[in-house]
Amino acid sequence: MLPELAGFTPASLAAAPPQELEIVDEEISRVITVLNDEITALEENEFPVKGHVAHHSFGGGSRSPMLAAHHKRAHGVVVDTLVDLRKDLSDFREAVRDARRLIRDKDEEAEVDIRLVLARTENLDLGSNAYDQAQRDHQFDGGDN
Secondary structure: OOOOEOOEOHHHHHHOOOHHHHHHHHHHHHHHHHHHHHHHHHHHHHHHHHHOOOHHHHOOOOOHHHHHHHHHHHHHHHHHHHHHHHHHHHHHHHHHHHHHHHHHHHHHHHHHHHHHHHHHHOOOOOOHHHHHHHHHHOOOOOOOO
16 A cells, blocks of 8 residues: 555545646636736726826926926836736746646656556466465475465
C-alpha cells in the first residue's frame, strides 16, 4: 500500500478532480475581460473627454502647461501598465493551461504504468502458494510440519 502523502490517502488523491486549476483559469479570464474593458475606456472613450485637464486648470502660472503635460503622460503610463498587466495575465493563464495539460498527461502515463505493473504482478506467487503446496505435497512424509 502506498504511504499517505501530506495527509492524503491514495484513494483520496485518485478521486480528487483537478478543480483548482480550472478555477484559476476562470478567474484570470474574468480579470482579463475587466482589463480589456478598462483599457478600451481609457484609450478610446473616457479619458480624452472626462480625464482631460486643461493647462489653465492648474492656474495661470508658467508651469501650468507642464503640469497638464505630466498629467497626460501619467495617463499614458497607466494605460501602458494595464496593457502590460493584461499580457502578463494572458501569459500566466497559458502557463496554467500548460500545467493542467502536463498534469493530465502525467496522470494518464502513471495510470498506464500502474496498470502494467498490476498486470505483471497480478498472479505473482510471493511464496505463500508454494509453501502451502509444499505442505500438502509432503504432509505424509513423516516429519513434523
